[in-house]
Amino acid sequence: MDKKFAVLPCNGLDKAAGSLTREIAMRLVEETGSEIICPVFYRVVDARYNKLAEENPLLVIDGCGTRCASKLAGEKGLKIAGKININEEAKKNNVEIGASLRLGENELHLCDLVLKDILKEEEKEIKGEENVAGAVPENLEYEKFTKDKFIFRIPKEGFYYNENDCWAYVVGNKARIGVTDFVQKSLSDIMFFTPPAMGSEIEQFGEAGSIESGKAVFEIISPVSGMITAINEELLDFPEYINDNPYEKGWIAELKLTDFESDKELLIGFDEYFEIVKRKVDEFHV
């Protein structure tokens, strides 16, 4: 309990959502002894907060999709332990944030809800869900191609792909999913993984969490439909595993399949995907 954070709010002054990040940061200081990293000062004086961020779990609070606080953390190479986006929290909790820059009743109510969530999360230790061990075999054989200094690996056998650069590896009525080398190379250093909710039902091509680098957020587009039965919890601490190998230790989640026979019709195998990804790499500089 009472876990102390280093809190980095965006502190955006021109939107109520930005002011809310500051309010939440202040409440965390009061209630958990957390310490605030001022984004304005941090930009100017680098050394000021480095120690604080190193010694405490870093909680990043963004007001909106511009994600200024996340980007700042990325620029400074900080390791993010937890992340909140006020606009997304507002949607999730069905709270409307008003146009006024001052925090009103609604905004303060949202602040309470978010805080409750943060503190609750600290209480519950992540329970060890058992993963289907070895869903993807070791020593995968890859076909590779290079573009400039980048090497792209695509597993040759047993994987299904969608055209959104995500893969599924199916064993019986379960599938493991993840992203391909194209995604991790395009994003470069992945800093944060938002997993899909355990037990949630996902449609084919629905969102199965997201990953984020300093450059962008990538929505993981599930190649298959089903219920999430496991997530790769190691990625919460080590999202960089996706950069190391997105097929093996960088896998994203596992699902119990609902209708793979039908899903399969819209998926492609190695041959087709390899051609598509080569074309994409040629078209876009990564």
Place this chain on the structure above:
Amino acid sequence: MSENTFMGVPRDKIDWAPTIDYTKCDYCMECDKFCPHQVFEVRENEEKKLIVKNPNNCVVFCRACSKTCGPDALSFPNKPETTKQIKEIRKELEGNG
């Protein structure tokens, strides 16, 4: 983009592109800076300074630009419906083939 198809379906038959809510958009142009596919176009001298110029360049199921949007002004079609649409078109094409 030589053969402009997605899942074997001509891209222009699939309804998938962002819609800009002009009551929310603050023309920060983050989406345009982000999108590598030139879906948007900036028109400095017009009232609507940002438009969806090339909807068919938009990667089907990608909603990444909306995640860069501060004022939350971008929306997309419903995914399951788009999937259904793709399946139907594929069936039609198979029938014709």
